[in-house]
Amino acid sequence: MFCPQCGKEYGQKVNFCCQCGTAMFTPAKSNKKLTLSRRDKKIAGVCGGFAEYMDLDPTLVRLLWVALIFLGGWGLIAYVVAWIVMPAAPEVSESRAAAPATAAQPAPNP
């Protein structure tokens, strides 16, 4: 690996460049993204997306958001803005990994 800052080469994995002090490791951050939820949407998936992002109950987020709307109306604007700004979640094919249940099994003899 090479230091992106000064170009010093390291034979093994290092966290910091000893020459210039640049962080070399890639922090193990989750690839969580704030996206419109596909799984949990009532209108656009904004609340569901926030809930997924923050590991909260979507219903709680929704309630808070509605409360925000009634407390001055900013929630509505925020919702529309979030709707526009947030990208849609990528199509997930989680259950697709499981093999088709019946196709592989031999047909029972009559």
Ligand SMILES: [Zn+2]
């Ligand atoms: Zn360096």
